[in-house]
Amino acid sequence: MGHILQAKGIHKSYTMGKQTLTVLRGVEMSLSAGDFAVIIGASGSGKSTLLHILGALDKPDKGTIEFEGQRLDQMSNGRLNQFRNQNVGFVFQFYHLLDELNVLENVLLPAMIAAGPVGWLQCKKNVQNKAISLLERMGLNDRLPHKPYELSGGERQRAAIARALINGPRLLLADEPTGNLDSKTGHGILEVLNELNQQGQTILMVTHDDRIARQAGRVIKLSDGKIVS
Amino acid sequence: MIGLKLSWRYFLHRRISILAVISVALCVFIVVVVMSVMNGLVNEFKEKNHRFVGDCVIRASSLTGFPYAAEFIQQLEKQSFVHAVSETVQGVGLMTRPGSSWNVGIDYIGLDPVRHSQVTHFAQTLGYHADHPERAFQPSYAPEMDGCILGIDLILYRRPDTGQYDSPDRPWPTQRTISSFPLNPKGGLARAGLDMVSTKTFYYSDHSHSGLVKPDGRTIYLPLEQARILSGMDAPLVRSSTIHIRFADGVSVADGVRQVQQLWQTHVQSCKDKPYAEMLDDVRVLTWQQDRREFIGPMEKEQLMLTFLFLMLGIVTVFIIFVVFYMIIGHKTRDLGLIKSLGMPASRVAAIFLGFAAIVGLIGTAIGMTAGCLFLWKINAMENWLYDHYGWRVWDRAIYAIDQIPNAMEWPVLACVAAAAVAACLLGASVPSIQAARQSPVRALQVSQI
């Protein structure tokens, strides 16, 4: 299969006062459709930074990122917003669900943002059905009206995965999705991700758990700001 | 859609938003109540002043008066923009009660009650002759005698608590003697020796209640010709103190006064060669506002001051709202990061919090307005209750010359206050909202939740 994502010569550094911290120094990597790749590396090695850049949440200082032929590094902010909304699903370590919305509404959020006020009225029914079936797949069919703070950690993360999938993204990015969970619950989340991958979902995940890394199809090791394997 | 939903949810979920609503409501309440009462007092006061004089007043600046008024009045009465004209003679004097040692300094105004009532609301201020000003100077108990109309506080007792006067059904027989120094056209005493002072006794025929402190408290109205004799304006040259003019319907005060000024210039020119023509130089043609400036001015200044104070209150409100939003958005930074990571453009993110501010503003304004209107509606009842139970009068009736606290609500004022309150909320929220919306999503997500 062809490359879905190709990054070349990615540099990123942070400046704080007089000090400059170079985190990424020429990352080269690519991802094929259907991959389940895992980024590992020491804490502070820049895994999250790289994931954010690949998901168009952040911009590299230097380098090119091509997503299915589109150059992310050349896009305007407006186009990047649209790109993230349509093509990328994020799963974060701390779930980041909105307490003001219930589980179903949290899952619908990306679709509502995509549709805009007028479009939403037209597609509401379809999207809602899709959200409900996603939540069913995540085993949350009886928690739709609940607020996120009424859910357990694992349930929250599964709701967050449903939210990441609602717009049918080409790429799912997960930053230590099990980092905040006990190993058994974490295992459940991994099973969900594995299942999604088997259905064709391309996944790029950050972890520093070696056991998880061993199960993955592909391991990308980040060290000293570069990919070493 | 989602923006509005989030605005509303943030509003419901943040207890601090209740504080914001309360602060907006309180400010709106105070502004509405005080502005309405103050506006009411000022308008009522201006209205009373306008009713006391004509739309235009031609006034001598000296107690000696000015000559040749009759010709000018005839000329004015031919003008289509003039409705009615009335001249007066004014002077200062001493008032005594025959057979008593009591005396008091007064202003006397000589006028024709019928003509003066066509120009001003004079007839309506009368206690017994509102419908028959032509008989205002005929004492009912001695119709053949010369009557006088006393300022109401010179004759009747006003109850300090209710502000009402103890007024009998008809004037009772009593007399007042007025003494005055007649002045010659040069401003000197008209007569010498024992005859230096003019004195005449008048019979109480009516009283006048204008609602203005000075006319009600120290003015006595006399028949025009009697006043002329008292003041010395009868000879050797007939003089007057003022000419009051009421304009025809639809003529603006400014327009009318401009025309009178032109006519007056011509009149002064035509009198140039007559004796004492120089007395006309000290005569001014004024609008009613200019003529009553001395009284209206301080009130307007107070109003301006109050408006300024409310402006400061407005700034405080904006600042409170600003702080509230700063805190709320500080609490919500990670949410904002998330929403942006899901692809919402910065403008829509800012709109969420501006929507939130608009909700706070609208609800706060609605509560403040409702409370303010209710308060105004019941303000007199509440003030009376305070007086009945604790003997406390918030507004002294005698000082403010009012029967009731004015509580008319003016829609333009209410609309301005409401618009300003909502605008203040949006202004207070705009800085933190825009700042939050422009934040990079990665940064916002890294912020630890407060």
Ligand SMILES: Nc1ncnc2c1ncn2[C@@H]1O[C@H](COP(=O)(O)OP(=O)(O)OP(=O)(O)O)[C@@H](O)[C@H]1O
């Ligand atoms: N906004 C920032 N400003 C300054 N330095 C930053 C910023 N974000 C990250 N860094 C620094 O960049 C380096 C890489 O951070 P990053 O979060 O990518 O590491 P990581 O590999 O994800 O670590 P962990 O495994 O602990 O999550 C760290 O040393 C971090 O301190």
Ligand SMILES: [Mg+2]
């Ligand atoms: Mg990380």
